[in-house]
Amino acid sequence: MKKKKEPIMIIDDSKFMLMAISNILAPFYEVHPFGNATEAMQNIEKINPSLILLDVVMPEVGGFEAIKIIKANPDIREIPVIMMTAHDQNESSDDEVQCFMLGAVDFVHKPFKAPVALARVRTHVKLYEYHRELEKTSITDALTGIYNRRGFDELLHHEWSRSIREDSLLSMCMLDIDHFKLYNDHYGHQEGDNALHMVGQGIKNSLHRGTDIAARYGGEEFAVILPDVDEEGAATVAEHLIQSIRALNIKHEHSPVAGIVTVSVGVATSRSIPAQEDLIKAADEMLYQAKATGRNRYCRTIL
Numbered sequence: 110m111k112k113k114k115e116p117i118m119i120i121d122d123s124k125f126m127l128m129a130i131s132n133i134l135a136p137f138y139e140v141h142p143f144g145n146a147t148e149a150m151q152n153i154e155k156i157n158p159s160l161i162l163l164d165v166v167m168p169e170v171g172g173f174e175a176i177k178i179i180k181a182n183p184d185i186r187e188i189p190v191i192m193m194t195a196h197d198q199n200e201s202s203d204d205e206v207q208c209f210m211l212g213a214v215d216f217v218h219k220p221f222k223a224p225v226a227l228a229r230v231r232t233h234v235k236l237y238e239y240h241r242e243l244e245k246t247s248i249t250d251a252l253t254g255i256y257n258r259r260g261f262d263e264l265l266h267h268e269w270s271r272s273i274r275e276d277s278l279l280s281m282c283m284l285d286i287d288h289f290k291l292y293n294d295h296y297g298h299q300e301g302d303n304a305l306h307m308v309g310q311g312i313k314n315s316l317h318r319g320t321d322i323a324a325r326y327g328g329e330e331f332a333v334i335l336p337d338v339d340e341e342g343a344a345t346v347a348e349h350l351i352q353s354i355r356a357l358n359i360k361h362e363h364s365p366v367a368g369i370v371t372v373s374v375g376v377a378t379s380r381s382i383p384a385q386e387d388l389i390k391a392a393d394e395m396l397y398q399a400k401a402t403g404r405n406r407y408c409r410t411i412l
Contacts, residue, residue, distance in 0.1 A: 114139040115234055116156050120149045120175065121164040121193065126219060130162060133223045134230060146170035150178055153185055159234045163213075165194040165204055173211060180212045184267075187240070189214040189233045250325040252302055253309025261324035261332055268322075268336045269385035280335040280343035280378040283392040284312065284350060287371045287404040289329035291363045304359050304370055305329065315353035316346070331372075332392075340378040340411050347374040347407035355405075366405045373399040374407035382412050 116139040119130050127142040134140050141156050143149035146163075147170050153161075161179070165172040172192055180186045192208040192215070205216045214233050217226065248260030256264065265281075272279040286292070286308060293301040305325075312331055313323045322334040333350070335343055351372060359370035375396025379388050391410055398408040 115159040115238070116141060117160045117162065117230065117234070118143065118149060118153065118156060118158040119162045120146055120167070120172075121162070122167045123164070126164070126193075129220075130226070133226055137227070138230070138234075146172070146175040146178075150175065153179070153188075157185075158188060159237050160230060161188055161190045162230075163190050163192050165192055165208070173207060176208070176211045176213060186212075187237075189237050191215040191217060191229065191233065193217050193219055195219045250309070253306050253325050255309045255313050255331075256322060256324035258324070258327055261322070261326060261334070264322050264324070265334055265385055265389075268334055269382075269388070271336070272379070273381050276381050277337055278339050278378060278380050279382075279388065280338040280340070280346075280376065281388050281392045282333040282335070282343065282347050282350060282407075283326065283375040283389075283396040284331040284333070284372045285396055285400065286329040287366045287373055287400075288361070288364045292361050292370065295363045307357055307359060308354055308370065308372070311353050311357050312350060315349055321346075338378070340376075340409060343376045343378050344407065344409050347376045347409070350374060351405065351407065366403075371405040373404045375399055376407055376409035377412060378409070379412035387412060 117134055119127055119140065119142045121127050122144055124144065127144065131140045131142050141158065146167060163172045163175055176190055179188065179190060190213045192213045194204055208216050215229055217229065248256055248263065250257040268279055271277065292304060309325055309331065312333065316323055316333065320336050324332045326332040333346065335346060351374060354372045355369060357370065360368065361370045362368060373396060375392045375394065377388055377391035377395060382388055391412055395408040395410050399406050
């Protein structure tokens with residue numbers, strides 16, 4: 110299968126430079142040229158480029174202001190930016206220092222030789238790919254293949270911030286495998302790990318929206334983040350999660366609940382709550398209530 114080209118954004122008010130750079134990069138990358146920073150900033154999150162080539166001197170929004178906007182946004186701040194200038198070496202020395210101080214990864218003078226420009230772009234795109242892969246590994250639970258606690262914390266903060274910003278709904282499910290200690294005691298920790306893997310994947314596969322997030326919260330406890338989902342929608346997801354885990358039909362002979370592995374679920378729904386910890390606490394309290402009232406069920410609340 111042919112690998113998809115990495116997207117690269119070029120921002121320069123010179124049509125000639127946009128065409129020249131595009132011609133150099135187009136055989137190897139998916140090129141997105143923009144003649145001004147305002148339009149580019151409106152499209153940057155949708156394109157999600159692996160690199161930005163940004164001219165220093167432009168009318169209205171200049172390169173320095175544009176990179177400040179990029180680096181102030183936590184969703185795009187890690188994208189590498191190469192700054193470009195048509196100033197000669199003596200004129201641009203102060204610009205170069207300022208570019209690096211603002212977070213640029215490289216600084217090039219126009220006009221530049223095609224092989225040099227391409228080599229620099231390749232270097233920074235590869236570094237960005239490596240860092241993204243490393244980041245992905247650091248937020249993935251090795252046993253279950255879903256997000257780990259760090260990934261959960263980061264993604265919850267992102268969705269909670271968006272909920273505050275947009276005054277939108279945010280729901281969460283906290284899940285716990287019923288009587289998992291009895292499972293480990295009877296079948297051993299290797300089988301326990303196998304069960305955790307199956308449950309983690311079962312949770313992930315039961316979520317049908319690309320925006321829903323499954324994570325291993327810790328031990329035999331899991332969490333699901335449901336952006337833009339109301340109380341009834343979250344309850345439907347919780348019921349589906351319970352049925353999906355039962356459908357795995359993992360034998361659990363010593364469970365007082367059933368002869369198979371089951372889960373209890375706590376559900377909480379909020380809109381623009383002051384602290385994301387309140388949502389976790391509410392879902393956790395509902396999980397405790399579900400376990401106290403018989404397990405293999407869900408309880409829910411609205412904040």
